Amino acid sequence: MSSVVVPITSGANQSVTCTLPVNGTNVTLTFQFTWNGQGGYWYMSVTDNNGNLLLDAVPVITGQYPAANILHQYQYLNIGSAYLVPASNGLPDNPTFDDLGSDFLLVWTDNEDYSV
Template sequence: MAITYLPITPGMNQSFTCTLPVDDKNITLDFTLTYNEPAGYWFMSIRKNDTGVLLIDALPLLNGEYPSANLLKQYSYLAIGSAVIISKSGKDSTPTFDSLGREHFVAWGDTP
C-alpha cells in the first residue's frame, strides 16, 4: 500500500490537483482546502478531475482515534482511498491555520 501526502501549503486557503495511487491505479482529484476561522478548523472539498463532479463537500479535517481516524471511512463507496491526519509531534491535535502542511499532514492511501 502506497502512502502519499497531499501537497498542502501552510497558512493559506488553497486549491490544487493531485494524482494519487489508490487500489493499484492512479486517480486524479481536485482539492479545495478552506480554513473556518470562527470554528478554528480546516475543511476540504474533493472533485473528480476529469468531470468536475463534486464528490465530497466541506469535510472537516479533524483528528480521530482508530477506527474513526480515516476521514474518508463513510465515503468508502467512492473508492477514492483513505485519508488520515498525521502530526509531526505524534500528538492527536487539530491542525491550525498555520500548522496544516507544516506540523500536520494529510496522508492518503488505499480504500480500506
C-alpha cells in the same frame, strides 16, 4: 498498499490537484482546503478530474483508529482513505490556521477493507 502525502502548505485557503495511487489505479483529484475561522478548523472539498464535486465540507481533523480515516463513511466512492497525521509529538489535537501542511500532514492511501 501505497500511501502519498497530499502536497498542502500552511496558511491561506488553497487548492491542489494531484494524481494518487488508490486501489491499484491512479486517481486524479482536486482538493480545496478552507479555513472555518468561526469554528476554528479546516475542511476540504474534493472534485474528480472532470470537475464533479465528490465531497464537500469534510472536516480535516485527527483521530484514533477507526475514526482516524476522514473518509471512512465515503468508502463507496473508491477514492481512497485519508488520515491527518501530526508530524511530531506535543502538537495540539487539530491543525490551526498556520500549521496545516507543516505540522499536520494529510496522508492518502487505498480504501480500507472492512470485510476481514
